[in-house]
Amino acid sequence: MDILETTRSALTSILANRMRSFLTILGIVIGVTSIILLISLVSGLKTYITSQIEGLGSNLLIVIPGRIGGARSPGGVQANRLEYSDAANLRNRLSDQAQVSAAIQRNAALKFGNKNDKGVAIFGVEATYPKVISLNLTRGRFFKESEQQAAKKVAVIGTTVKSNLFGEGKSIGQAIDVAGLKYTVIGILGPRGAIFGIDLDNSIYIPISAAQRQFGIDRLNTIYISANSAGNVKAVQDRATALLKKRLSEDEFTVQTQEQTLSIISQVTGVLTAALGGIAAISLIVGGIGIMNIMLVSVTERTREIGLRKAVGAKPSDIRNQFLIEAIILSGLGGVIGIILGIGLSLLIGKFFTTTVPLWSVGLSFGFSMLVGVIFGVAPAIRAAKLDPIEALRHE
C-alpha cells in the first residue's frame, strides 16, 4: 500500500470523526500558536529596541554605574558612585574627540491649571544633550549652556505631556508645575511613539542642575558620549575608561558602545526566546499525549477494521504506517492551524506592539509538531500492527 493511499485512508478516518479530530489537535494548535506568538513578541521587542538604539547613532557610548556581567558586592546591590564631576571631567578631557552629556531620571506628576499628567519621565540633562543624542524639536528650542549653569527652571516637553496639559492651547512660555516647582516650557519634541505600553512622549527634559537641586540627587543614571566619528569610538571608549578608573574602581562603572549594547540585547532576547519557547513547547508535548490517547482509543475502536484489513492482505507495516500517518496528519494539521492562528494573532497584536514572525519559528514549530506526531503516534501504530487478525476480527 503506497503512501498516497495510506494518506487518503487516514484523511477519510480523520474527517469521519471531525469533532474528535478537532479536539485531538487542539493541544497541538495551542502549543504551536503560543510558540509563534511568543517568539514574534520577543523578536518584535528585539527589532524595536535595536532600531531605537541604532536610531541614537552608532557613534554613541554610554557610561552606566556598576559593571555589566561583573562581580557584585554582597547582597547583589552595587552602590552608584557616578557623579556629575565625572561627566564634567570626561567633557573637558575628551572635547577634541567627543560630546558628553550627563543624565539623571525621575518620575513625577505634572500640573498645569486643573490639568494633570502623572508618571511623567523627567530627564535632567545638559545643554550638550541634543549634540549627543538627536532630538527632534517641532517647536521652540532646547535650553542653553547658560541656563543649565544657572539651574534655570525651563523644560522641553514631549507630545503626550503637551496634549495632556495644554490640549490644543498655547504651551510655549507657560509655567508648568513639576513635582511642586514651576518650570517654563521652552520647546516641544516631535512624537517618538511607545514601546510595550511605555509612552516615550510622556517625558520632559530639564537642566540637570535644576533637577539635581529639586530632587536632591547627586548621582548620575547615565553619561552619554558621542564620538565625533565612527572611527574613534574605540579610542573614546578606551580613554573614557582610563579617565574614570582614576577615581572609580572597575566594578563601579561600564563604558559601553552601541555594538556591545546590541549584543547584550541579542543575548537577553535569545534567553527570553528560549525560555518562552520552551514553556510553549511543553504544551506541544501535552498535545502529543492527547494525540497518543486518541490514537490508542482509535486502535481499540477499529480493531475489527484492522483484523479485516489484515485478512484481505494488509502487512503489519501497512497497518503501522496507516496509524502513524494518521497521527502525523493530525499533528501536522494542528501545526498548520496553529501557525495560521499564531501569525494572525501576532498581526493583531502588531497593531499595539511591534511583532515580527521569523521564518525559522514557523519552520521550527511545524517541524516540532510533526515530530510530536511521530513520537506519540509510534506506540499506538505498533500496537495496531501487532494485533492478531483472528482476535481482531472477533473483537466486538
Added chain:
Amino acid sequence: MSPLVKLSQVNKIYSAGEIPLQALKDIDLEVKKGEFIAIIGASGSGKSTLMNIIGLLDRPTSGSYYLENQDTSRFSQDHLAEIRNKKIGFVFQSFNLLPRTSSLDNVALPLIYAKVSSSERIKKTKKLLKELGLEEKINSRPNQLSGGQQQRVAIARALVNDPEIILADEPTGNLDSKSGAEVMSIFESLHKTGKTIVMITHEEDIAKHAKRVIRMKDGQIWTS
C-alpha cells in the same frame, strides 16, 4: 493434479488458559481446485479454527499445511499477508465491511494492498459490483444497504483479486432465508465457473448446497 490445499496431521492447541485446549486434532484434509466444500459442526467443534488455518490467519501448532505445494510454515508475516491478499478471499458472517465507506472502496480494499492502480481498481470493482447486481449501490455505505446487499458487497471484495480459494464463515448466519438463498445461489454459480469454495456452517440446509460435506466434532473430522 496435486491438491490446492493439503493439511497433514494438523493440531492446534491453545495454551493461553490454565488448561490447554486442543482445538484441532490430527486433521488430514485435501481440497482440490474447483471443489465446493461445506464444513459443518456445532460451535466449539473446531471448524472456525480450521478455516483460520486454511486462510493463513492462524498457524497450526504441529502438522503441515501445503498451499499449492508450498510449505506455508516457512512463510514470513509479509508473505502470508501477500498470499491472503492474492490467493484467498474471505466472506464473514458479519460481513466486516468498513463503516462510512462506499461499496466501491470496500470492494477495492484488497486491490489497494495489491498495489493495483487507481483506474484499474475502479474498473474491476465496478464490473464485479455490476455482476452481483449492485450497480445502483456503488456509492452507498454499509448502513444504507440491506444485509443481503452487504454480504454481496463482501463477496465482491472476496472475489476482486481473483483468488484461488473462497473461504466463507457462516455466510448466511446473519441473513434472512431469502437473502441467504441469494447468497447461496451466488456461491453455486461461482462453483460452476470453477472457483474453489470452502464454507463453514452449522445448518444442514446450507451445507446441502456444497458438493462435499465435512463433519467436525471435538476438533476432529468425522466424515469427509
